[in-house]
Amino acid sequence: MIKKNVVEKTSADQEKFLALLNQKKLKFTYERRHIFEEIERLNDHFDADSLYERLKKKGYRIARDTVYRTLPLLLESGMIQKSAGAGKRDYFERVSIKGHHDHMICIQTGKIIEFHSDEIEKLQDEIAHKHGFKIIFHDHRIFGLSKEAQAASANEG
Ligand SMILES: [Zn+2]
Numbered sequence: 001m002i003k004k005n006v007v008e009k010t011s012a013d014q015e016k017f018l019a020l021l022n023q024k025k026l027k028f029t030y031e032r033r034h035i036f037e038e039i040e041r042l043n044d045h046f047d048a049d050s051l052y053e054r055l056k057k058k059g060y061r062i063a064r065d066t067v068y069r070t071l072p073l074l075l076e077s078g079m080i081q082k083s084a085g086a087g088k089r090d091y092f093e094r095v096s097i098k099g100h101h102d103h104m105i106c107i108q109t110g111k112i113i114e115f116h117s118d119e120i121e122k123l124q125d126e127i128a129h130k131h132g133f134k135i136i137f138h139d140h141r142i143f144g145l146s147k148e149a150q151a152a153s154a155n156e157g
């Protein structure tokens with residue numbers, strides 16, 4: 001990263017992303033910059049295609065493929081985490097909004113419950129460590145039936 005005299009506001013997220021790119025000998029290209037900046041503006045969960053559409057609407061010339069290939073880098077940098085949503089596609093959200101958390105997904109109603117457990121996080125680290133495994137990122141999702149879905153099926157019976 002070239003230091004300039006002009007003080008540029010770099011966020012913690014940007015510093016992490018730049019450090020990762022540097023480590024991988026990748027450049028902060030036009031495409032990566034605009035993908036990064038667009039995500040910085042998002043406050044809700046998103047998927048690759050909706051992000052691509054937003055960029056396209058704003059007139060950035062970025063291929064859909066590039067969006068798909070940039071998201072894993074942002075995941076690895078810790079700026080975003082996998083989220084949950086309807087269907088099979090991958091959803092993402094910025095970690096800085098709510099902090100790291102995992103999801104429970106009701107397969108009947110689509111309800112998503114967010115949770116965080118220090119104990120689970122700690123256990124995951126310990127298990128990975130035991131296997132000599134270096135965690136890059138994780139998304140822990142539990143699929144099942146919400147209270148509402150269980151009540152609805154009980155009423156049917
Ligand atoms: Zn979430």
Ligand SMILES: [Zn+2]
Pocket residue numbers: 100101102121138139140
């Ligand atoms: Zn977690």
